[in-house]
Amino acid sequence: MSFACLESTQTGVNLAFTRFFFVRPAQLDEGVRLRLRGVGDQLARAFFNVFDLEGGTRDSPPHEMIQFLSLNGHGTDGQRPATHVVQVTSKYRPSLNDAEKELRRRVGELAEISVLNGAGRTPQYTSAEMYTWAYGQAKPRGSGRVLSNAIIIPIRKTAEWWAMPAMERHQYFYPHHDRQTGCDVRGHAELGRAAVGRIHRRVFYNPDGEGRRGEWDFIAYFECADGDLRLFDDTLSAMRDTAKNPEWRFVEEGPLWKGKRTLRW
Numbered sequence: 001m002s003f004a005c006l007e008s009t010q011t012g013v014n015l016a017f018t019r020f021f022f023v024r025p026a027q028l029d030e031g032v033r034l035r036l037r038g039v040g041d042q043l044a045r046a047f048f049n050v051f052d053l054e055g056g057t058r059d060s061p062p063h064e065m066i067q068f069l070s071l072n073g074h075g076t077d078g079q080r081p082a083t084h085v086v087q088v089t090s091k092y093r094p095s096l097n098d099a100e101k102e103l104r105r106r107v108g109e110l111a112e113i114s115v116l117n118g119a120g121r122t123p124q125y126t127s128a129e130m131y132t133w134a135y136g137q138a139k140p141r142g143s144g145r146v147l148s149n150a151i152i153i154p155i156r157k158t159a160e161w162w163a164m165p166a167m168e169r170h171q172y173f174y175p176h177h178d179r180q181t182g183c184d185v186r187g188h189a190e191l192g193r194a195a196v197g198r199i200h201r202r203v204f205y206n207p208d209g210e211g212r213r214g215e216w217d218f219i220a221y222f223e224c225a226d227g228d229l230r231l232f233d234d235t236l237s238a239m240r241d242t243a244k245n246p247e248w249r250f251v252e253e254g255p256l257w258k259g260k261r262t263l264r265w
Contacts, residue, residue, distance in 0.1 A: 024112040042102075047064045051143065064089070064095065147225055151224075172247035181246075
């Protein structure tokens, strides 16, 4: 399971654009829930709902798509939780601008809205083995009725990371000898091996390029069944352990959001 980019280059062609909208109501009662459901239903008219979409490990084709998510009891971003999240994907970036304008207009003063922007690309991996690991063994996307949980983590790498030669960066994904500690370490790919066949993951890239000051480089997105939530947490904990995964010295995480995939709000 990859929590960050495994590409051989920093830039790439954007095949589709995606935008996550995090909605934080000032209060959440039955009336607010009904109003937000109506807003979501109106927004969904222009897109294909992917709740029951199954199959495939690559980024989805650049169609007009929408996905609804809702909080499953907690948020970890240190502020009032986003109880409602919607992800909109389009081949055309202006379509997302239009969707945002419509969402903000309809929500009005009912809730605060924050946004994460990403783009789907065709990854170029450092070796055939890494490509096989990332896609040949990867968990395909399943219906929201089965892979019912969604996890979203914005991530950026430090300036020191982007200043490294490409080949030096690549070593962190494989088992290698860590020069800082003098120890042999497992690396990113090995730590994710147990989860890669059970947890569906996608990486969305900053549509304007990585290494931009004050912006996120990637959005790491995951889907899993209830029985694999513990595996996800354990894998993330291992990724954060710099004694096992020195790559994480160069990682800055944004607020993690964990919730449920839903057919509609």
